[in-house]
Structures are given as C-alpha cells and as structure tokens.
Amino acid sequence: MRINRFLAQCNIGSRRKVEEYIVSNRVSVNGKIVTDLSTQILPTDIVKFDNNIVKPSNVKLYYLLNKPSGYITSVSDDRGRHTVLDLIEQTPEHIFPVGRLDYNTEGMLIITNDGDFANQLIHPSHEINKVYQVIINTQPSIDQLKQLEEGVKIEEDFVTSPSVITNQHKLNNGTYQLDITIHEGKNRQVRKMMNAVGLNVLYLKRIKIGGLPLGNLPLGKYRKLSNSEINLLLKKEK
Incomplete structure (x- = not known):
C-alpha cells in the first residue's frame, strides 16, 4: 500500500x-x-x-459542523487561536476538518477521521459542488455576474472554472445577497473571485456540499451524519 x-x-x-x-x-x-x-x-x-x-483504524466518524466566524479550520494553531476542533467533544479517534473555511467565514464544515472519504470530497477531479451565501457591498452588474459565471483569474496561474449564480436580491440595508456554486476549493476562493470583479464581500457562509444542505443546525453546533447524508455529500449535482 x-x-x-x-x-x-x-x-x-x-x-x-x-x-x-x-x-x-x-x-x-x-x-x-x-x-x-x-x-x-x-x-x-x-x-x-x-x-x-500510527495504525489504520476501522472506526469511522462523520460530523457536520456549522462553523462560526473566528475559528481556524485546522487541528491546531501555533498562534493560539481557536480551531474548529475546539467545538467538537474530544474523541479517542484522530479527527480533522475536510477542506477549508477561512477564519471569517461561517457555515458547513465536515469533520471526520476518514482520509479516503475526505479525499473524495475535496479533490478537484471529483467536482463536488459547494454553495456559498454571499453578501456584497453593491448590486453586481451584468458584466460582473458574467465574469463570475465564466471564470475569473484569482492567482497568477489560476483561472476559476465556471460558477453558477442564483438567488440574487437586495437586502433592506442596501447590500446585496447571492448564492454562488463552485466545485474548486482554492484558499479564500469566493472572496478572491468577488474582489477580482470589483465586489467587496461583507459576509460569507457555506450552505451546501454536494447534495446535502446545512439545514437549521445552529451556529457553533455539530451533529453526526447518517449514511444517507454521507452519500449525499458525494453526490454530483448539475
């Protein structure tokens, strides 16, 4: 092996x-x-x-966490900041977060001890969709939306794959909200995409992975996933 x-x-x-x-x-x-x-x-x-x-383990754990802002998506932090594992009750198994949500981003995060499952979920070749709820500072123009949907350059040698924009609407305080669906997982990708077209992200939350939505899980809380929900996470949706 x-x-x-x-x-x-x-x-x-x-x-x-x-x-x-x-x-x-x-x-x-x-x-x-x-x-x-x-x-x-x-x-x-x-x-x-x-x-x-270290030895292989036969006990597999799968948790869904609604990550709050102010937590590092890591098992530890050399600067002493809170990590997402501080929100999970201690277990004898070595668990870890799957993928990343940046420090100021909220929402759906999977915690597991299953490395093969984690690889299926985050490897770009599997193209598992992630949906983010975004609040931005102003109404996006038709051209800005087109750029986001067609793909934008966010790094020197990286252009994002096409995304899907839905549920765009104006909020009472004058800001705008939309949902964006991507299948890649570059560091701070959604924020960089918005910045690349001249939009400023005020709030960011992941609300769906694969076919599984976050639902009504309270912020900062977690729960175990059922077998059917684990399968939904790996579901490729058009």
Whole structure:
C-alpha cells in the first residue's frame, strides 16, 4: 500500500494533506524519515507521524459542523487561536476538518477521521459542488455576474472554472445577497473571485456540499451524519 493511502487510513488527514506531512519530514518508516510519496508500506513496517506510531483504524466518524466566524479550520494553531476542533467533544479517534473555511467565514464544515472519504470530497477531479451565501457591498452588474459565471483569474496561474449564480436580491440595508456554486476549493476562493470583479464581500457562509444542505443546525453546533447524508455529500449535482 502506498504511504499516502496508509496514512489516510490512519485518520491523520486526507491523502493530499498527508502528502504535505510526508514531504515536510514528519513521517518515518522503521526509524527512517521518508519523503518519497511512492513508498510502499508493508504489514510489518512501523510507521510514525510526529514520532508517534500510527495504525489504520476501522472506526469511522462523520460530523457536520456549522462553523462560526473566528475559528481556524485546522487541528491546531501555533498562534493560539481557536480551531474548529475546539467545538467538537474530544474523541479517542484522530479527527480533522475536510477542506477549508477561512477564519471569517461561517457555515458547513465536515469533520471526520476518514482520509479516503475526505479525499473524495475535496479533490478537484471529483467536482463536488459547494454553495456559498454571499453578501456584497453593491448590486453586481451584468458584466460582473458574467465574469463570475465564466471564470475569473484569482492567482497568477489560476483561472476559476465556471460558477453558477442564483438567488440574487437586495437586502433592506442596501447590500446585496447571492448564492454562488463552485466545485474548486482554492484558499479564500469566493472572496478572491468577488474582489477580482470589483465586489467587496461583507459576509460569507457555506450552505451546501454536494447534495446535502446545512439545514437549521445552529451556529457553533455539530451533529453526526447518517449514511444517507454521507452519500449525499458525494453526490454530483448539475
């Protein structure tokens, strides 16, 4: 078994995340640091992450969290800020957030210990839709909406895939709200997309992943997911 898949089954992160750990010299096999992602793990090998022995787990946990603003989407923070795991009751299993929501963004976040599942949910090749509710400072023009829907350049070498804009309407305080559907997960992508076309994000909340909506889960609370809901998360919607 390749080392990234082995570590994902040890529930320390998705395959993409554990690859970062591997190349950062945090993984050893039989006492030797390993950085080669093609390394094969045998049943007799002793694998350590951050000098702790890790083994695959058969107990899988899946939680839905309504993340509040002011929490880091990480298992820890070297600056002492609150992380999303501070909102989850401690468990003997090593759980982690799937994907990212930035510090000031609210909404739907999946917490699990299933690395293979996390990889299915966040890898761009699977094209799982994410829907965000956005409040912006002004009414977007037809041209701005067209740019967002066709794709915009948000990094030197990255242009977003086409998005879908729905539910656009004016709020009582003069700001505007809309929903945007994307399937990529670049850091601060929705904020960067809005900035790229001259719009300022005042509020951002993820409200749906795949076929599963956030629903009425209170802010800062979490709950376990059913098997049918887990399947809905991986559903590709047009």
